[in-house]
Amino acid sequence: MKGRIKSVNAKMEHKINNRKGEYKVDKLFPSRWSPRAMSGAVTKEELMTLFEAARWAPSSYNNQPWRFIYSLKGTKHWNKFFNLLGDFNKMWVKNAGALILIVSKKTFDHNGELSITHSFDAGAAWQNLALQGSITGLVVHGMQGFDYVKAKTELNISDEYDVEAIIAIGKPGKKEDLPKEIQEREFPSDRKKISEIALEGGFK
């Protein structure tokens, strides 16, 4: 694929946006970030493409515990989803084209036993979705700033499922259209060093 690196083992600094990596990886990873500036509608087909990417995520026993409950802006479902959000998130999500609530099933389909990794698995699916959005030029922004209890009751979610996060999807918008305090946060963030997150042999 054009522009893609050939080797993954070269220790080489790279820079994407303002992000500087310690090792060279596919630009797919540092290119993805979570803007808040959005504009325009998102189609059902665009959403389905994101779910297509999500469903190829790995999961324990291939249980695929992720479920995506969605609403497109302009449909009768939108307000119910939007009203779950906290005030900060409402300020920028009003320009999104779709909202997705991710829940994960707590038990295995094949034996009904508790799956320890259901949230971990749903996290993998969310990352697939986010990367696919980034590749196709959509804004994909995860949120925990919403009412988890209300989400369960408003969207009819049984105790079989844990509520994980809400994702805002949109077309890219203009930073200048965001409230001033949000504009200041509109850039790809940095990360901890590899030495802080990769620990040979265990914690000291």
Ligand SMILES: Cc1cc2nc3c(=O)[nH]c(=O)nc-3n(C[C@H](O)[C@H](O)[C@H](O)COP(=O)(O)O)c2cc1C
């Ligand atoms: C599960 C999850 C919850 C988040 N909750 C919020 C949120 O409520 N509001 C918000 O503005 N951003 C939220 N974010 C965005 C994070 O702040 C952002 O992903 C993080 O700072 C890393 O930046 P990047 O995604 O641009 O690389 C959330 C992200 C994730 C993955």
